[in-house]
Amino acid sequence: MAGKAFRDNAARAAGAPWLTLKTREMLEAWLFVSPTLIGFLIFFLGPLVAIFYYSTTEWNLLSQQATFVGLRNFHNVLLENPDFWHVVRNSVIFALGLVPLNMALALSLALALSRPFFGVVFFRTVFFAPVVTSAIAWAIVWKFMLQGEGGAVNQMLAWIGINGPNWLREPNWAMAAVIVTRVIKMVGLNMILYIAALQSIPRDYEEAATLEGASRWQVFRMITWPLLAPTTLVIMVLTTIGSFKVFDHIYQMTGGGPENGTLVLAFYIYQQGFKFFNVGYAAALALIMFVIVMALTLVQVMLRRRDME
Amino acid sequence: MTKVLLKDIRKNFGTVEVIRGVDLEIEDGEFVVFVGPSGCGKSTLLRLISGLEHISDGELHIGGRLVNEVPAARRGVAMVFQSYALYPHLTVRDNMGFGLKVRKVPASERARRVSEAAATLKLEPLLDRFPRQLSGGQRQRVAIGRAIVGNPDVFLFDEPLSNLDAELRVHMRSEIAALHQRLSTTMIYVTHDQIEAMTLADKIVVLRDGRIEQVGSPRDLYDSPRTIFVAQFIGSPKMNILPLADGQPIALGASVPATATSVGIRPEHLSLGQPSNSTLRGKVGLAEYTGAVTLLHVALDGGQTCLVIHNQGPAPETGAEVGLRAEPGHLHFFDKEGRAV
Ligand SMILES: Nc1ncnc2c1ncn2[C@@H]1O[C@H](COP(=O)(O)OP(=O)(O)OP(=O)(O)O)[C@@H](O)[C@H]1O
Ligand SMILES: [Mg+2]
Secondary structure, eight states: OHHHHHHHHHHHHHTOTTSOHHHHHHHHHHHHHHHHHHHHIIIIIHHHHHHHHHTTEEEETTTTEEEEOTTHHHHIIIIIOHHHHHHHHHHHHHHHHHHHHHHHHHHHHHHHHSSOOTTHHHHHHHHHHHHHSOHHHHHHHHHHHTOTTTOHHHHHHHHTTOOOOOGGGSHHHHHHHHHHHHHHHHHHHHHHHHHHHHHTSOHHHHHHHHHTTOOHHHHIIIIIHHHTHHHHHHHHHHHHHHHHTOOHHHHHHTTTOSTTTTOOHHHHHHIIIIISOBHHHHHHHHHHHHHHHHHHHHHHHHHHHHHHO | OOOEEEEEEEEEETTEEEEEEEEEEEOTTOEEEEEOSTTSSHHHHHHHHHTSSOOSEEEEEETTEEOTTSOGGGTTEEEEOTTOOOOTTSOHHHHHHHHHHHTTOOHHHHHHHHHHHHHHTTOGGGTTSOGGGSOHHHHHHHHHHHHHHTOOSEEEEESTTTTSOHHHHHHHHHHHHHHHHHHOOEEEEEOSOHHHHHHHOSEEEEEETTEEEEEEOHHHHHHOOSBHHHHHHSSSSOOEEEEOOTTOOOSSSSOOOTTOOEEEEOGGGEEEEOSTTOSEEEEEEEEEEOSSOEEEEEEETTSOEEEEEEOSSSOOOTTOEEEEEEOTTOEEEEOTTSBBO
């Protein structure tokens, strides 16, 4: 549709001598970006502005009444609410567990699967498939498998003589379980990014280094790993952001429990906004999360830049 | 003493045999050039010697040692890649010192050898730059420097000059020749540029479809090519090959061997004469003036086109009738299999 509109417009423009070439090109350019731009305005900038506004109100969804309260929501979140810091701590633990595990696994898989061999496509597909399956379905399946009594995981552990815990009912195990199952779900994406990056490194470097006497580990450490740095940064930023935004996974597997042991920021925002209907409070939380994610991203980018110099 | 000896070397990728039995002896300190058309297996043969590819069959000896199963790093060879393969994230200094570093050579020794090599190749001002900050010729020089630092027994070059412009190519060619004179290390050099081959080589190896077609000094190959393939591959512009039809008296004064079916004459050994008293006549088609000489494309009465280098006086007009004279003693006769007779 956009294409047709563009052609019509271009045809009109071509037949309209009063439009200079420059104006016409400008028009075309705007036309091309307009679908994205309109989407951006409506679905991103709009809500962002709205959230700024909501965060300064006390608005209970049920009462349909919003009262302006200035920065009181922020004051409450940061200074009066011990839950908030507990939730942030959970989010940080989740990220600290997930990001390194995910990246290490993704890189190992990519190193194993970046060169062709018989069956390589099969293995890549196997590891990528979870990425495109529904997060909810994935969580439900794992919830069953991780049941204390009769769950598939504990049954397998029993074969080798280990008495597995009730994974999702004990706070520490629950956190470990949501991290690991989330990693298995998402690792395929980073694996693909790493495979693409590895394949774009010319074989010559490795061959030259090998001829000069470098071991495979030296080639990796001194050649491959530095050349992967830009990809590593992108993956690190995206994975960190993703881990702070995790919601559906927690929602389905633990509901934030047990004893709020897996209550992470995004899920807490949902709880405040749509279970307790504190919209203004939830909006303030969302803004704080936005700032945290933004800050983390900037720090990572800056660290990398310093590293390169 | 680093002789390189190849005995019936073979290489296949899957079911395709790419190198099909190569026997070759390379003397210590010799400069050997592999030439041949694209896809004939030059790079593959070089990679077999380096150890980057595994040898399917045959024996490879370097410095008197059978090295078929010796890993690349321990064969005492250094290679200069066509792409240079300079590590983009390391400075020139670190690129050159890389091999010493992974081999745990102490830093002071490393610095000394890098600066020595840098001095040899006039690379000192570039040592702290990254490869992306270098011109093509400078990268080339760094790649050679990196090879020198390791002090190898054998240098391998795979079309090292093919990414440079014509002028720089000539210049680097002379630098490589000078380097060989100074180091007198065995060098094996791959190119498909026959001028490079002729100017650099002590010994040229002409490859064709994974086999050696002929081995010899540049002069050997030019003066007495053993096949039509070699005759046309060496020398530029390439040799004219004319069929020896019955009664066609091309071979002025020379006796034609009984089994010969064609005769080869290099363009530089033909000259123009009067059509009336020449045995070979034709019409000038294209005349390519290059300054020093003019390359004439003469359409013979027999139907073939014959190249002639003309360097005395003005060239005839396009379409002019000319006669051709061949210098006796510069005729090459070939039988119907294309072998010299
Ligand atoms: N890894 C490989 N797998 C399969 N076939 C290969 C491989 N490497 C080379 N070949 C084949 O071997 C033949 C020789 O290749 P090679 O690269 O040695 O040619 P070359 O003489 O260096 O050509 P060029 O002048 O174009 O560089 C080619 O037909 C090529 O397709
Ligand atoms: Mg090649």
